[in-house]
Amino acid sequence: MNSEDALSQEEETLTIAQMAERTGLSADALRYYEKAGLIEPVGRSAGNQRRYAATDLDWVEFVLRLRATGMSIADMQRFARLRTAGQTTVADRLAFLREHRSGLDERIRALQQNADALDKKIDHYERLLSPQPGTERT
Amino acid sequence: MNSEDALSQEEETLTIAQMAERTGLSADALRYYEKAGLIEPVGRSAGNQRRYAATDLDWVEFVLRLRATGMSIADMQRFARLRTAGQTTVADRLAFLREHRSGLDERIRALQQNADALDKKIDHYERLLSPQPGTERT
């Protein structure tokens, strides 16, 4: 019980390669996110190499959730800026997430609807292929 | 009862601008789709201007459903090529749609899961903001 999950307090930090492996992002993408302000400047080793803490991992995982739900980098930047600005922005952040959440519901509904339409098309093709309807033997 | 819905047999065809309005695609995008082979070469007026028939409209609407469910243009090209190739490809088309459909299910599930996680984050922010838990009256 050493290296999976919650980053044991002992190991403390991750290199960019370890972070990449854990998050599924490339090292390049992690640097890009940091440069873009999605991730705030991360800790560094004596020799200036990135060292990610557990809190960084949590944040990146949250960012990935926003991304997975279709949020653009520009919008994630906005949220990250609010977060960086401190607790005075909690209400703004809540509003932001609520709005994103409701857009998400809409998108899921639309997807379901399109999935249903696809099912009909699939049925159609299945009928085209099936031997003969109502004429089992001949 | 003249211009909405199913393209009355009388009017017969639509100009590219009318098609754009009906589908929500831009005229440029319609030409791009045609050039890309997503739409087969559409009918032309005497003077070489595009005239879309009802069947073209149906097909574009189907293509839009594929797009809305996340299919890339390259994949839609593949499907369009199968369609153009005739009834011998019906089984292939069915397999194609089934695969797309099952990927779609996965994506919807993932989206739901992320939505749930977002709800937790929202709850978290709500608790941060709410006056005082468990101390309704002071």
Next chain:
DNA sequence: CTAGAACTTGGAGTGCGCTCCAAGTCAAAC
């Protein structure tokens, strides 16, 4: 018949979200 709006083509340009590269520095193992 004519003016002006809508259409045609080919090709260049755009925005997004990374990815790749070069040239140099740092870290870990021996």
Next chain:
DNA sequence: GTTTGACTTGGAGCGCACTCCAAGTTCTAG
């Protein structure tokens, strides 16, 4: 202390799905 692999930066390049543009042609209304 040296090698080898991982890391650093800045910036160029890429794939996707369009969008925009220019120069010319066609359509429609009056």
